[in-house]
Amino acid sequence: MKKYIDQGKNDTRSGFGAGLAELGRTNPNVVALCADLVGSLKMEKFIEENPERFFQIGIAEANMMGIAAGLTIGGKIPFTGTFANFSTGRVYDQIRQSIAYSDKNVKICASHAGVTLGEDGATHQILEDLGLMKMLPGMTVINTCDYNQTKAATIAIAEHHGPVYLRFGRPKVANFTPVDQKFEIGKAVMLNEGTDVTIVATGHLVWEALIAAENLEKQGISAEVINIHTIKPLDGEAVLKSVKKTGCIVTAEEHNYLGGLGESISGFLATTHPTPQEFVATKDTFGESGTPEQLMDKYGLNNKAIENAVVSVLKRK
């Protein structure tokens, strides 16, 4: 199977910061907004190089979403930055009416998603944001897996007209996708071809899926690993092609099983090609304080959990 090398652990939010800085140099219409979390979102470089194109909103996320919508009237491409919880649940109606329904070209960039936020605990660990965002008509929903992919996605969404939710995280994780990749919105990435089971993963679970596939190979199980970075629009074709070959699927995400990637895939397969599926996701629960590793283990979001899910789903083929 194909071997992926960790080029050095890094955080996805730094990928966002690097992508935003590059956009600052290449696209004069890009503006950035932040609700008092500049350091956490790694927005310093953009601000340093383009102070006139940065809007510090203060701790007022609802106002930030409205201001972002207004900035598009006049041709700007606003990137908002705050934690995933404050980017979605706190401001759902503002996004719904002023951005999604009004078809405004706003890029909602959300860090610290999921339990890997760690010690701050459940108040900040949103596990429902993908569901909230994918339910909005016209919203593109992306969850990137490493530094390089997040940087590429940040740059790519500026070229896409329409509202986008870009989700990434806090911890330093393996950086294994190509540095010079072209990010195609809505296009799944085949990481490893296999024949026995399809593993579809998004965000921080992609690296875990690759580790799981390696371990499974030692047990004689050939796993196909697909990275779906775009939850909406979903690359159904890639999923369909894979499950027609393997006959079963495991989905893996740092999100509640309700409303997440797995739910989108099961809905798609139910109407096209009913397939046994197992969900690696949180089971309708809030998170808690702890280290990212402890939480990933406790909530069943790591390579071990994926392996177990594969063993289960193979029995249902």
Add this chain to the structure above:
Amino acid sequence: MPKLQELQDLTVQVRRDILRMVHKVNSGHPGGSLGCTEFFVALYNEIMELKDEFDMDGKGEDLFFLSNGHISPVFYSVLARKGYFPVDELNTFRLIDSRLQGHPTTHEGLPGVRIASGSLGQGMSVALGAAQAKKLNKDSKLVYTLHGDGELQEGQNWEAIMYAAGKKVDNIIATIDYNGQQIDGATDDVLPMGDLKKKFEAFGWDVLDIKEGNDLEAILKGMKEAKSRTGKGKPVCVLLHTIMGHGVDFMMYTHAWHGKAPNDEQLATALAQNPETLGDY
């Protein structure tokens, strides 16, 4: 400049449009619409500097954002009679497949509308974004908004009010429809808001009152004064003292007609008080 009589004729015709629109579909919000008729007529025909053709970005022209979207009847009538879309289209208000949705939206591509509104309290933030885009674009035109007074109970407004002054967004004129009424009764009974003028001033705004908010001349004078106060480092707020339901005697001084349509008989009475001037749609 249109003569005052022309503006007055238009005001009466817009009132007829509002009444006929809500009567036809037995729904909609006549009270606030009638109370703001003079304001809309003055704003669109005398105060704002507008381009001939509508485009979303609105560069090089003044912009208007209606935050209290439920008074869509007056907005639609004034837009249509200004030439943004055919006056006949007022016939489709709130009907299926119409561009004239219950609350204004960009979704169906109605010219003149730049943001959806209806869920209250969001318009000022949007307007601030548009005002800041104008500054980035070195566009010296202004951004106007309208908000209900009851709408100020929504917390997002105060985030925006704080931001506007703190960041010196001085190319915006936010008007408050100060009629003292909301759905459940008088604002003083539902949730007293205290002294709005002092509140805005305390947040750092330049505030002026238009005491006769249903008098065209007073509005023209007041809005021109407001315009002269822009560009001086402070956002400008106009407290427009209006009478909900103005122009129809049985709809005035009450919240009862906030979101209720007249029946056939009531419509006839109301229209008789506002005789046709420019021709019904």
